Amino acid sequence: MPMTEAxxxxxxxxxxxxxxxxxxxxxxxxxxxxxxxxxxxxxEFGPALVAAAELLSPVVRDPHSAFGCATAVASTxxxxxxxxxxxxxxxxxxRLRQLSAIFGSFDYxxxxxxxxxxxxxxxxxxxxxxGILRSMTFMKQHELQAEPWRGMPARxxxxxxxxxxxxxxxxxxxxxxxxxxxxxxxxxxxLSQLNKEAYAxxxxxxxxxxxxxxxxxxxxxxxxxxxxxxxxxxxxKVDALLAxxxxxxxxxxxxMDCDSFFMDPEVSLEDMVAAAESxxxxxxxxxxxxxxxxxxxxxLAGLKSLVNQWLAGPEARPDDLxxxxxxxxxxxxxxxxxxDRSQTSCGTLPPLAPPVNRTLGWADWLFAEGRPQVxxxxxxxxxxxxIVLVRASTWSWQFFQKVRWMTFGRSPVTQHPWWEQTAMVxxxxxxxVLSHAAAWNQQLKDFSPLGPHPGxxxxxxxxxxxxINGYPPIVASALLTHEVFEPGDFIVSFSGxxxxxxxxxxxxxxxxxxxQVHSLEELAKDPGLQAWL
Numbered sequence: 001m002p003m004t005e006a007x008x009x010x011x012x013x014x015x016x017x018x019x020x021x022x023x024x025x026x027x028x029x030x031x032x033x034x035x036x037x038x039x040x041x042x043x044e045f046g047p048a049l050v051a052a053a054e055l056l057s058p059v060v061r062d063p064h065s066a067f068g069c070a071t072a073v074a075s076t077x078x079x080x081x082x083x084x085x086x087x088x089x090x091x092x093x094x095r096l097r098q099l100s101a102i103f104g105s106f107d108y109x110x111x112x113x114x115x116x117x118x119x120x121x122x123x124x125x126x127x128x129x130x131g132i133l134r135s136m137t138f139m140k141q142h143e144l145q146a147e148p149w150r151g152m153p154a155r156x157x158x159x160x161x162x163x164x165x166x167x168x169x170x171x172x173x174x175x176x177x178x179x180x181x182x183x184x185x186x187x188x189x190x191l192s193q194l195n196k197e198a199y200a201x202x203x204x205x206x207x208x209x210x211x212x213x214x215x216x217x218x219x220x221x222x223x224x225x226x227x228x229x230x231x232x233x234x235x236x237k238v239d240a241l242l243a244x245x246x247x248x249x250x251x252x253x254x255x256m257d258c259d260s261f262f263m264d265p266e267v268s269l270e271d272m273v274a275a276a277e278s279x280x281x282x283x284x285x286x287x288x289x290x291x292x293x294x295x296x297x298x299x300l301a302g303l304k305s306l307v308n309q310w311l312a313g314p315e316a317r318p319d320d321l322x323x324x325x326x327x328x329x330x331x332x333x334x335x336x337x338x339x340d341r342s343q344t345s346c347g348t349l350p351p352l353a354p355p356v357n358r359t360l361g362w363a364d365w366l367f368a369e370g371r372p373q374v375x376x377x378x379x380x381x382x383x384x385x386x387i388v389l390v391r392a393s394t395w396s397w398q399f400f401q402k403v404r405w406m407t408f409g410r411s412p413v414t415q416h417p418w419w420e421q422t423a424m425v426x427x428x429x430x431x432x433v434l435s436h437a438a439a440w441n442q443q444l445k446d447f448s449p450l451g452p453h454p455g456x457x458x459x460x461x462x463x464x465x466x467x468i469n470g471y472p473p474i475v476a477s478a479l480l481t482h483e484v485f486e487p488g489d490f491i492v493s494f495s496g497x498x499x500x501x502x503x504x505x506x507x508x509x510x511x512x513x514x515x516q517v518h519s520l521e522e523l524a525k526d527p528g529l530q531a532w533l
Contacts (some may be wrong), residue, residue, distance in 0.1 A: 012229050016110050020068035029059065029069075030120070033076055037122065040079060046440050049083035052076050053438035060430060061362070067106055067412035068496040071116055074104035075123035080437055081131065087440070091447040094135030095408050095433045095455035100380040102422045109417045117182040136380050143464075150464040153488035155264055157467060158271040159255055161278045173205040173269050174250045176240050179258035180212055180233065183457075183528065186507050188494075190481075190528035191514045192258045198518065199262040203269070208244050216242045216404070219313035220325060223408035229408065234419035238404050241390060242397070246311070248304040250392050257386045259510075260469070260493040263517055267490045273389060276461035278374040298337070299393040306332050306394050322408070326359050329398050336394065354431045361402035362431045369395050372461035374428075380481030383428070385421045386493050387468045395459060402427055427490065428457045468496065471494050472509055474501055505531065 019184065057075055058067045066523045081096035093446035100123075107116055108125055116125045144151050149160040175196050179189035189311040193209055200207045213236035215221065217226065218418040225229070237255055244253050254269060309328060318324040338354050356362050373396050375389035388397045406423040416422040422454065434456055447455040454462065470476075470485030471493055475482075478500035485492040492513055511532065523529055 008143060008390075009232070010060055010227075013083065018110065018504055021037040021072060021121075022440070023068070025065070026069045026072055029055065029072055029076075029407060033072070033079075033121075036076065036079055040083060044391070045083045045086040049080055049087065049437050052080035052083065053113045056080075057438070059359065060426075060434070061355050061357040063360070063406060063413055064411060067103065070103040070106040070412075071111075071119050071121050074100045074107070074116075074117075074128070074162050074444055075121035077103065077129070078123050081135075089446040090135060090138055091455060092433070092436060094132070094139055095429060095447065096437065097128065097132040097135055098425065099430060099433060100128055101381065101439075102418065102514050104128055105417050106412065106422075114287060122340045125153075132381055136378070136382075136481075140380075151466065153264070153486070154267045154271070154275075154467045154490035155488070157464075158267065158275050162271065162274045170204070171251045171270050171273070172249065173203075173252045173254060174208050174244050175200055175205055175256055176208045177256050177258050178210040178213055178236050180210075180232070181258065185503060186510070187529055187532040188507075188510050190526070191510050192261065194518065194523065194526070195261045195514060196256065199265050202265050204423060205269070206250070206310050208240070210236070210240060214239045214243060215467055218245075219312055220321065220405075220408075223322065223405075225409055226407075226414065231414060232419050233405075234237050235383065235407060238420050240386075242400050242404065245303065245390070245392050245397055245400075246306060246307050248300060248392075251300070253390045253392055253396075255385070255388045255390070256491075257493060257495060259497070261492050261513055262490070263485070263492050263513065263516065264488065264490045269389065272463065272490075273375065275467070276389070276463050277372055279461055281469070299391065302336065302394045303331075303392055303397060306397060310397075318379075322328050322359065322405070325401075327486070329365070329401070330358065330363070333398070335362075354435050359405075359406075361399070365395065365398055365429070366427065366457055366459075369457075371459065373459040374399070375461045375463060377465040377467070378461050379465055379469070379483070381481075383421060383425055383467055384465065385424060387491060399427065399459075402524075428460055429455060467491075471495070472497070472513070474505070474509065478515055 021183065027196055032051075036048050036052045036055065039045075039051060056073065059073060077096050077100035081093045081100060084090075084093035084096060104116060104123065104125060115124045116123055120142045139415050177196065178386060179192050181189040189211070193207075196207045196209070199205070213233045215224070215236070216239035241253055242254055244250065249393045252269065252273065260413040306328075310325070312322070314324050354362060355369060371391075373391045373393060377384055377387065388399075403420055403423040406426070410511065413426070435448065436455075456462070465483040466486075466489060469483070470489045470491065471479070473484055475494065475496050479496060494506060494509060494513075497509060520533070524533055
């Protein structure tokens, strides 16, 4: 529900009620949309889809401008999704609806549902959200029918998908989390720390736990012009990942929300990486990777070199600091040695006519990398970033820097209700989905929900939400978009618990799930838990 005045965070107030849709740019855009509507009503669905994509591409190159009249963008993308439905392109339709949601949700928060429904733009908030749920339900059912292992507990799924046990790989992994909770109100922070540390000890990983939201410090930090108190805490995920990668000590870095617990400690993160990589070639890549060293020393060496240059910064202050760093990233990409993609590569999928903005991040590095760099899952709406595995590489460094850059200056993305998730979708989906839609007249097929590139950048690999991010029934039943955690699943997430119940109920849930894995007898005297037992 929209917030009351008393609930509005300080950083959000500058965006509430702001409406730029009367500017000349948007009046002209409305005229272009009228042509799309005309084609749609004439049942010229293919030309209407292409026209919508071509209308959107120049606008979305600048997120600040695009969110200036977010309802206009949301309605146009939604209409493109309806065209894809009529053309029997269900996966493309789902991806378009997801993009529509990130724009619609911004104006829903800033202006309210009535603004969207009563605006001159052809969109209805509830119809649009229900369309996403229908599309994602179809995709998940299709995935499960074609790949039954996706519905199995993680341990069984790994055995099914990865013939050779991946545990011998010995990856250097950091599990990163921010646990900023009042210990007098909830035992969550202590439970989370104990759970993650016990799991890490078992597998030889490191835990990096923050009790306050970190801010990554480098010469670009001065571009974070909003007061730290105005920056939603969710953005600390990006800072924490960058700070951990900057150490140059790990092959992979795992972000794990504080309110998530490991529930099957026998499943290793090597297993999850191998399972994700298995989507690239039906399992052969993962089988080969499972018996290899599991790490590319070139990744770590390249990352260390780039980070050293990054933190040193320019010798003299340039006229445009952001451009200096953008040039550094571009040089790194251009001079990077060609990779041996024969072991684990999903191949590359350059968009046919990509909307390009190098500073935003829509450039060759994003389009051409084929190895899995980011492993995540989708819930019933879209990308869920509660659990993310990140390869420690120059690609990942560039990606999360570009996500971070979306918060520089006075940025609408900073205050978006879906925070860093919006920035990640903007980078990883937008250029691929729009270029695919614009190429309809080249008789391209739909995205495949089972292929290595289901509407995302080729460097993204998706696991089932059940495998890395299931939710307790009390939360899943309220959200209607999340997989229900079942006994035997790998990870349980409590995100949203307090919204749909109470602190007391959530505390009991935390304790109940925690002691399914840990010994009450051993931890009864833990100083941080005694008050809760």
